């Protein structure tokens with residue numbers, strides 16, 4: 001189990017809600033879409049237990065692309081630290097460049113890009129600055145210690161949050177990918193298909 005392993009392939013969206021006129025309505029969809037963690041640094045909700053610690057990030061800054069403010073396809077789920085660093089920058093798309101083959105995270109907390117775009121994004125987002133390195137080191141230590149001495153804590157750290165959003169109850173004005181709801185984590189849990197950890 002490697003909490004800092006980036007996805008193997010480019011992300012293809014499972015959900016397609018649209019027509020909401022406020023940003024917050026997208027939150028449950030984005031939490032589910034991006035598996036309750038920051039697309040940039042992989043910080044998880046369960047490590048802070050505060051959903052409020054996560055921001056709904058506009059991939060194209062709204063100052064540059066105001067029409068996309070409420071466009072699901074351009075929204076990402078990010079921790080507040082990454083969202084703040086990103087600010088109004090236009091950066092390479094994390095869903096395309098932060099991939100397992102192109103990014104290595106070492107046990108000492110350092111992160112390294114192996115493609116040009118991954119290196120550019122890591123630099124732009126300062127993912128290798130001391131605060132992030134320290135954070136990864138701390139999480140590594142918590143995970144390895146918990147794995148050895150506290151299996152309940154280990155499952156909690158790598159498990160899904162308890163409050164999985166129930167997307168089947170939501171009524172977005174429209175949804176281009178209604179089937180995605182069946183694949184949501186809450187639906188998987190109901191079918192008893194949800195893995196214990198990820």
Ligand SMILES: [Zn+2]
Nearest residue numbers: 038041079082
């Ligand atoms: Zn982050």
